[in-house]
Amino acid sequence: xxxxxxxxxxxxxxxxxxxxxxxxxxxxxxxxxxxxxxxxxxxxxxxxxxxxxxxxxxxxxxxxxxxxxxxxxxxxxxxxxxxxxxxxxxxxxxxxxxxxxxxxxxxxxxxxxxxxxxxxxxxxxxxxxxxxxxxxxxxxxxxxxxxxxxxxxxxxxxxxxxxxxxxxxxxxxxxxxxxxxxxxxxxxxxxxxxxxxxxxxxxxxxxxxxxxxxxxxxxxxxx
Numbered sequence: 390x391x392x393x394x395x396x397x398x399x400x401x402x403x404x405x406x407x408x409x410x411x412x413x414x415x416x417x418x419x420x421x422x423x424x425x426x427x428x429x430x431x432x433x434x435x436x437x438x439x440x441x442x443x444x445x446x447x448x449x450x451x452x453x454x455x456x457x458x459x460x461x462x463x464x465x466x467x468x469x470x471x472x473x474x475x476x477x478x479x480x481x482x483x484x485x486x487x488x489x490x491x492x493x494x495x496x497x498x499x500x501x502x503x504x505x506x507x508x509x510x511x512x513x514x515x516x517x518x519x520x521x522x523x524x525x526x527x528x529x530x531x532x533x534x535x536x537x538x539x540x541x542x543x544x545x546x547x548x549x550x551x552x553x554x555x556x557x558x559x560x561x562x563x564x565x566x567x568x569x570x571x572x573x574x575x576x577x578x579x580x581x582x583x584x585x586x587x588x589x590x591x592x593x594x595x596x597x598x599x600x601x602x603x604x605x606x607x608x609x610x611x612x
Contacts, residue, residue, distance in 0.1 A: 396420060396430050397439060397539070400450055410440070410448050439539065455547060467555045472562075473608055475555040480601035482548060486533040486541050487581055487597035488590040493537035499586060505531050506582045510575070518564050522557040528578065532585070532597075563607045571604055 400410060411419075416427045431448065434440045441451045467475070494502070509524040516524070526549050533545030549556070563571050577600035584593035 392420070392422070392426070393430050393433050396427075397434060400434075410450060437539070465554060467558060469562075469608060469611060472555045472559050473605055475552045476559060476601055476605040476608075479548070479552075479556065480598045480605070482541070482545060483529055483532075483601055484594040484598035486529070486536045486538075486545055487585065488594035489536035489538045489541055490532045491585050491588050491590040491593040494535040494585070498535040502528075502531050502535060502585060503582065506578065509578070513575070518561050518570065519557060521570060522553070522560050525574075525578075526553065526556065529597075532581075559604055559608060562611060563604065566611060567607070571607060573603055574600065577603065 396416060413424060413427050413431075416422070417424060420427070422430075431440060431442075435442050435448075439451065440448050442448045490498075490502070505528050509528045512524045513521050530545060530549055533542050536542055560570065577596060580596040581593060581600060584596050
């Protein structure tokens with residue numbers, strides 16, 4: 390199980406969805422395993438619906454929850470209630486991702502998240518609301534990616550891609566209503582990052598949920 394998880398985490402860190410994977414020989418070298426052991430792990434991942442193996446084509450990394458998310462309703466210009474629903478689920482998802490990441494991410498992965506956090510802070514200086522929203526999601530997607538939880542990582546990737554319009558509009562509405570980008574968001578990001586580096590799952594979950602529910606609360610006064 391640990392071997393399967395290690396190879397899967399390596400794949401999601403180094404391969405894009407829909408692209409070919411590293412060769413079996415490369416995986417052998419990386420994990421110091423025999424060819425038969427690598428093939429056994431890849432077969433397990435195919436059975437889990439994480440890899441797609443087609444005749445005459447390279448094995449590809451896929452998202453096993455794609456069909457589920459594709460069936461959910463989507464509005465290119467969501468109304469206030471739809472935005473609140475999206476943020477309510479996002480709070481649950483990001484809390485779960487942050488908690489799992491604090492428990493399971495490797496030291497290197499936490500370092501990569503910290504680097505992304507620093508880049509996000511630099512990008513946000515004088516940036517547009519759209520640029521800030523994209524930088525925000527990039528930070529949170531990396532946390533989900535390194536949660537070492539297949540369901541969280543898969544669901545987060547699809548959810549953020551499908552409902553980015555609602556997430557962006559929430560920030561845009563608060564900017565128009567209050568004349569500024571939500572002022573507590575920077576401190577909330579720092580609280581999430583501090584909890585992750587301290588490997589405190591409870592505080593990481595609480596900080597991530599508070600971060601999203603804060604934005605959602607700003608919409609309550611717009612009804």
